[in-house]
Structures are given as structure tokens and as C-alpha cells.
Amino acid sequence: MNTISETPLFLRALNGEKVDRTPVWIMRQAGRYLPDFITLKNKYDFFTRCQTPELVTEITLMPIKQIGLDAAIIFSDILVIPQAMGVNVEMKNNFGPYIEFPIKNESDIHKLNISNVEEKLNYVFEAVKMTKKELQYNIPLIGFAGSPWTILCYMVQGSGSKTFDIAKSFCFKNPELAHKLLNKITSITIDYLKMKINAGVDAVQIFDSWGGVLSHTDYNVFSYPYIKQINDALKILRPIIIYPKGCWHAINSFSKIGASGLGIDWTCSARNARYLSGNNITLQGNMDPSRLFSPKNELIKLTKEMLNEFGKEKYIANLGHGILPNTPVDNVKVFVDTIKNFS
Amino acid sequence: MNTISETPLFLRALNGEKVDRTPVWIMRQAGRYLPDFITLKNKYDFFTRCQTPELVTEITLMPIKQIGLDAAIIFSDILVIPQAMGVNVEMKNNFGPYIEFPIKNESDIHKLNISNVEEKLNYVFEAVKMTKKELQYNIPLIGFAGSPWTILCYMVQGSGSKTFDIAKSFCFKNPELAHKLLNKITSITIDYLKMKINAGVDAVQIFDSWGGVLSHTDYNVFSYPYIKQINDALKILRPIIIYPKGCWHAINSFSKIGASGLGIDWTCSARNARYLSGNNITLQGNMDPSRLFSPKNELIKLTKEMLNEFGKEKYIANLGHGILPNTPVDNVKVFVDTIKNFS
Numbered sequence: 228m229n230t231i232s233e234t235p236l237f238l239r240a241l242n243g244e245k246v247d248r249t250p251v252w253i254m255r256q257a258g259r260y261l262p263d264f265i266t267l268k269n270k271y272d273f274f275t276r277c278q279t280p281e282l283v284t285e286i287t288l289m290p291i292k293q294i295g296l297d298a299a300i301i302f303s304d305i306l307v308i309p310q311a312m313g314v315n316v317e318m319k320n321n322f323g324p325y326i327e328f329p330i331k332n333e334s335d336i337h338k339l340n341i342s343n344v345e346e347k348l349n350y351v352f353e354a355v356k357m358t359k360k361e362l363q364y365n366i367p368l369i370g371f372a373g374s375p376w377t378i379l380c381y382m383v384q385g386s387g388s389k390t391f392d393i394a395k396s397f398c399f400k401n402p403e404l405a406h407k408l409l410n411k412i413t414s415i416t417i418d419y420l421k422m423k424i425n426a427g428v429d430a431v432q433i434f435d436s437w438g439g440v441l442s443h444t445d446y447n448v449f450s451y452p453y454i455k456q457i458n459d460a461l462k463i464l465r466p467i468i469i470y471p472k473g474c475w476h477a478i479n480s481f482s483k484i485g486a487s488g489l490g491i492d493w494t495c496s497a498r499n500a501r502y503l504s505g506n507n508i509t510l511q512g513n514m515d516p517s518r519l520f521s522p523k524n525e526l527i528k529l530t531k532e533m534l535n536e537f538g539k540e541k542y543i544a545n546l547g548h549g550i551l552p553n554t555p556v557d558n559v560k561v562f563v564d565t566i567k568n569f570s
Numbered sequence: 571m572n573t574i575s576e577t578p579l580f581l582r583a584l585n586g587e588k589v590d591r592t593p594v595w596i597m598r599q600a601g602r603y604l605p606d607f608i609t610l611k612n613k614y615d616f617f618t619r620c621q622t623p624e625l626v627t628e629i630t631l632m633p634i635k636q637i638g639l640d641a642a643i644i645f646s647d648i649l650v651i652p653q654a655m656g657v658n659v660e661m662k663n664n665f666g667p668y669i670e671f672p673i674k675n676e677s678d679i680h681k682l683n684i685s686n687v688e689e690k691l692n693y694v695f696e697a698v699k700m701t702k703k704e705l706q707y708n709i710p711l712i713g714f715a716g717s718p719w720t721i722l723c724y725m726v727q728g729s730g731s732k733t734f735d736i737a738k739s740f741c742f743k744n745p746e747l748a749h750k751l752l753n754k755i756t757s758i759t760i761d762y763l764k765m766k767i768n769a770g771v772d773a774v775q776i777f778d779s780w781g782g783v784l785s786h787t788d789y790n791v792f793s794y795p796y797i798k799q800i801n802d803a804l805k806i807l808r809p810i811i812i813y814p815k816g817c818w819h820a821i822n823s824f825s826k827i828g829a830s831g832l833g834i835d836w837t838c839s840a841r842n843a844r845y846l847s848g849n850n851i852t853l854q855g856n857m858d859p860s861r862l863f864s865p866k867n868e869l870i871k872l873t874k875e876m877l878n879e880f881g882k883e884k885y886i887a888n889l890g891h892g893i894l895p896n897t898p899v900d901n902v903k904v905f906v907d908t909i910k911n912f913s
Contacts, residue, residue, distance in 0.1 A: 387732070389732055390860070390894075392859075392894050395858070395860035395863075396860050396863035399860060399861055399863050399864040400863055400864065400865065439837065441837075442836040442837060442858045442861075442890075443836075443837060443838075443839050445858065473816075474837075475818065476837065493785040493786075494782065494784075494786060494816065494817075494819065495786075496786050496787075496819070499819070515738070515784075515785045515788065516735075517733070517735050517738035517739050517742060518742055518785075518788075520739035520742050520743055521743065522743065525742070547785075551733075
């Protein structure tokens with residue numbers, strides 16, 4: 228019998244309910260630092276791993292079994308969206324994503340096909356269903372997507388970048404085209420996330436990994452409104468977590484649109500984040516992923532400081548960005564155990 | 571005769587004095603986007619350009635003559651400091667700086683030689699003297715250095731990076747070694763900047779380009795104290811501008827240490843920057859360099875908004891980071907002329 232008291236910890240915290248201890252999960256927990264994941268990585272290429280439900284399930288469950296986190300996040304990539312739109316995305320070793328023919332003009336945008344998501348991304352929905360069957364009831368499954376701005380960054384720049392100057396120049400020279408592209412991405416993302424929810428995810432996180440390259444003014448033009456559209460379309464279906472990396476200036480706006488959680492990076496203190504969000508929303512974060520390379524005693528001290536600064540109410544412990552490759556597994560366990568044993 | 575009224579506009583604004591119009595210069599103005607610079611770039615390699623006083627003078631004066639800015643900045647690179655310490659720095663085309671043997675341990679740090687700066691970087695001081703002779707009296711010359719943290723980032727990481735995770739992990743695993751290295755860099759940087767001042771620079775800017783990868787707490791351990799040391803040693807000699815990119819959390823502290831100017835990037839609004847600095851210090855910035863790709867009318871509108879938001883007092887107009895390669899020269903002129911004609 229599912230009663231209120233049985234609602235999983237992670238969802239209770241996301242819902243602003245009182246919890247006995249702080250729940251914890253880790254961005255990019257399904258991969259990169261786990262030896263068993265690296266074995267699979269050497270055996271199957273990136274898209275084989277994403278497109279094979281059995282592999283996705285195995286990878287998604289790995290950190291739950293080995294580290295003991297309070298939520299699972301489906302193993303996938305934000306760039307399945309441009310792929311589903313007809314853009315050829317390669318994942319190059321030691322380089323990251325690469326798009327040989329990035330978006331350059333109106334005709335490129337016109338050609339993007341946003342229909343048949345159910346069919347084209349069926350492998351994701353199959354993987355969600357399979358994973359849900361394997362997961363214990365008390366471990367919710369998070370589905371995710373990139374923010375439309377972050378997806379545009381890759382689609383126009385053609386690869387990762389420190390500044391995304393090509394993507395930004397494109398938007399500043401052709402704002403109408405940029406909005407056309409952002410609208411298409413938003414529309415397919417909403418469809419995609421609705422189907423992920425139908426397939427069984429318990430919460431959704433929107434990754435605005437590159438919002439921080441925009442000014443506060445441009446953020447309100449090119450990123451915020453599209454994230455809000457997605458949030459507005461989905462918030463009645465599942466709790467939404469918005470993760471706007473480097474966008475402390477947007478914390479206040481995001482705290483007011485009915486999302487359930489807000490991801491905070493390590494450049495914003497808990498105190499500032501609580502102040503800027505008016506304590507209106509559950510906050511998630513914010514340990515610097517590089518800090519997991521600290522000696523164990525130091526890591527325990529810093530983790531406890533983080534827990535004290537955020538407080539137990541409306542809080543989900545996490546890193547401030549994805550876990551780094553080569554992070555010592557023992558240190559990940561120290562981080563997680565410190566959170567689970569803290570009171 | 572030099573009277574108070576003849577003090578150049580840029581220095582008056584830096585000193586918090588009343589000005590008739592806002593002065594303007596551009597980070598990285600000496601290079602990258604100017605066709606005449608690109609001609610020289612194709613003829614001479616990076617270090618030949620930096621090490622030949624005649625070339626430095628020619629490059630430094632180029633934007634003054636062609637764009638009409640209110641301050642010159644000596645053409646050089648922050649990585650002359652690791653070079654002077656005995657580290658071999660290469661500047662690779664389409665890659666940026668590359669260090670084959672980055673700092674890994676105590677013995678690497680022990681080997682770094684911080685003496686004989688006067689001799690080793692003599693080419694910089696000669697270039698400063700030569701440039702000063704050519705510059706009109708009303709155009710001050712800015713000298714610069716990287717912050718110790720930013721220099722450490724390159725020395726340990728071995729190249730540019732989005733996250734500088736190797737540099738950060740090194741510091742978090744070996745804080746004592748990190749402080750040893752930071753102290754050495756600070757010491758040679760102070761010597762270097764004193765000699766630049768002796769050679770004739772009118773103001774000094776410290777570039778903390780990678781301070782933003784640190785948490786607010788770690789910034790106060792690994793970056794802020796070393797910039798403060800440099801500022802404390804030099805502020806009685808010349809006005810100091812501190813440019814801590816991405817470190818809005820440090821604006822308040824930096825506004826209180828007797829520096830003259832504080833560089834603001836485009837993720838922090840003028841209003842927030844004035845609030846955080848208590849209007850204690852001249853602010854410099856903060857147009858997004860990508861915004862110089864906007865259509866002219868849009869650029870004029872945004873430039874006027876920037877001027878209105880910062881106000882005329884205690885303000886130097888600039889970009890929020892270095893100008894990008896391929897920026898249209900006409901747009902740079904539109905940006906600068908809009909500032910010079912604004913009242």
C-alpha cells in the first residue's frame with residue numbers, strides 16, 4: 228500500500244515536505260567515474276549505450292546499487308533532441324559532441340523535423356519502462372532534457388565551447404531565426420518530456436548548462452522564456468527541477484514559476500541562493516565536483532558545511548555540476564554517506 | 571604644463587573624479603580583430619611579436635590610431651610570467667597556450683626561478699618605454715598581469731580548459747603546495763609590475779580570468795588573498811584595476827581594499843555591481859563581446875543602455891571580457907563612438 232508516509236524521500240524534499248534526512252543524488256552519477264561503466268564504455272560506443280534499453284537500465288542502476296543514492300537518473304544525453312530533429316551528432320572521444328553541419332540559416336531551421344518523437348526516441352521510452360521495473364519503489368527515476376538555449380548552443384556552434392561565441396553571434400545577428408529555432412526545440416522537448424513522463428519518470432530536470440554565457444538581459448530573451456514554457460506545460464504532470472548553471476541572476480525569477488526544485492552551482496552560496504529564491508523552492512546542489520578530489524577528512528568537513536548552510540528543509544544534496552571522470556569512487560561514497568548519516 | 575585639468579580622462583575616471591564624458595577602452599584591443607594586426611600575426615609568431623619592442627609599440631598603438639580609444643594597453647601576454655620562471659610555454663594556432671611539462675609536484679615548484687625578472691622580461695620594459703614615447707600625453711598606458719590563481723591554472727592544467735579540473739584537483743589535494751606555488755607567482759608578479767611601473771605604465775590591470783571556476787569559499791583561499799597582496803604592494807604607486815571574471819561574489823570584498831577600478835563581466839548588471847561595491851570604486855565594463863556582432867542599431871541601443879545603467883560617475887566603458895576575433899571593425903567603431911558622443 229502506498230500511503231503518504233511511503234512517498235520516497237527525494238520526492239518529499241522536492242515537494243517541500245518535512246524529511247528525516249537530506250536526500251542525495253549526483254548529476255552524471257550514471258557513468259564516467261564507475262569502473263563497471265568504463266568497462267561498458269570500452270565495449271559499446273556512446274549511442275549504442277544510449278539506444279539499447281538493456282544497457283541504459285544496467286548503467287542507470289549501477290550507481291544506485293554501488294553508491295546508494297536516493298534517486299536514479301535515466302542514462303541518456305541531451306543531444307538526442309537535435310538527433311531526433313535530423314541533425315547528425317557524433318560523440319568524439321576526448322573531444323565531446325561534434326556536429327559536422329551546424330545550423331547556419333533559415334533553410335537549415337526549416338528542414339528540422341520535430342514530428343514522430345514517439346517513434347524516433349522510442350528507445351528512450353523503452354529504457355525508462357525497463358528501468359522503472361528494475362528500480363525499488365523508494366528510488367524515483369529522473370528524466371531530463373537540455374534547455375532550448377543549451378541545445379541551440381550545440382546545434383549552432385557545432386561542438387562544445389568556452390564561450391559559444393558562434394551560437395551567440397548567430398542569435399544576436401538573427402534574433403528572429405534564433406527564436407524560430409528555440410520554438411522548434413521547445414516544442415519537441417515538451418513532447419519528448421511528456422512521453423518520458425508517460426513511460427514512467429517521477430520527476431524531470433531541465434539542464435541549462437550554458438545559460439551562464441549570456442548576460443542577464445539576454446538570458447531573459449533567449450533562455451528563460453523557453454524554460455518557463457516547458458515548465459508551464461509539465462509542472463502539473465510531475466515535479467520539475469530547473470538547473471541554470473552560472474545564472475545566479477535568474478534564481479529569483481525561477482523561484483516564482485511553480486517549478487519544484489532549482490539546481491545551484493558552487494559559485495552561489497547557500498545563503499545567497501536562499502535569499503534570491505525567497506525560500507520559495509527546494510534547492511539542489513552545490514558541491515564543486517573538483518572538491519571530490521579532496522582528502523577524505525576535508526571532504527567530510529566541506530560536506531557537513533554544505534548541509535548546515537542549506538539546512539534540512541527544502542533541500543536535496545548534489546554536486547553543483549556533473550561528476551568529473553576519474554573521481555575516486557571511495558570519495559563519492561564518503562560524500563554520499565556523510566549526507567545520509569548527517570542529522 | 572600639467573595641471574589637474576589636464577589629467578587624462580581615463581585616469582580621472584579611475585580616480586573617481588568628475589568627467590565630462592565616459593572614457594572607453596577595450597580588453598584585447600591590441601589585436602585579433604584588426605586587419606593590420608592580422609597581417610603582422612601572419613608574418614611573426616606570437617612570442618616574436620611579444621618580444622620585439624618595435625612590434626609591441628606598433629601593435630599597442632594600432633587601436634589608438636584606428637579606433638580612437640582613451641587608454642592603450644601594452645601588447646603582451648599573461649604567460650610571460652611562467653616563461654620567466656623557466657616554464658616552456660608554446661602558443662599553438664587554433665589551440666591557445668600549451669605547456670608540455672605542467673607543474674605536478676613539489677620538485678617542479680622548487681625548480682621555478684623567480685629571480686632576475688628585470689633581465690628576463692627586459693623586452694617588456696623596453697616595449698613600455700618605447701610605447702610611452704610614441705603615445706600622446708592624453709592617452710595613458712595600462713600594464714597588466716594575470717592573477718596568481720589564473721597563472722596557476724595554466725601552469726598546472728598545461729592548457730586552457732572549461733573547468734580547469736586538473737588545476738583545481740591539484741590545489742584541493744595539495745593545498746600547501748598550491749600556496750607555495752601561488753606565493754612564488756605573487757612574488758614575481760609584484761616585481762614584474764613594479765618594473766613595468768618604473769618603465770612608465772600609468773595604471774595596472776590584474777586579470778583573474780579563471781577566478782570564476784572556484785566556489786566563493788575557495789576563491790577566498792586560492793585567489794583573493796594573492797590579488798590583495800599585489801594590490802597592497804602597488805596601490806600607492808599607480809591605480810590598480812582588478813578584473814575578476816565570473817566572481818560577482820567577490821565584488822564587495824574587492825571594493826574595500828583600495829584598488830581604483832573593478833572590471834565587471836556581462837553576467838552582472840550595473841545595478842547589482844553598484845549595489846555590491848557600495849558605489850565605493852570605479853567600475854569598468856561590461857558589454858558582452860558577442861554583442862559586437864549585433865546589427866548597428868541594436869548595438870547603439872545596447873551601448874546607450876549600458877551607459878545609462880552605470881551612470882557617468884566612477885565609470886569606464888569597456889567590454890565584459892576580451893574582444894573576439896572576427897569582430898567587425900565598423901561595429902567596434904560604432905561602440906566606441908556611441909560612448910564618446912553620449913551625454
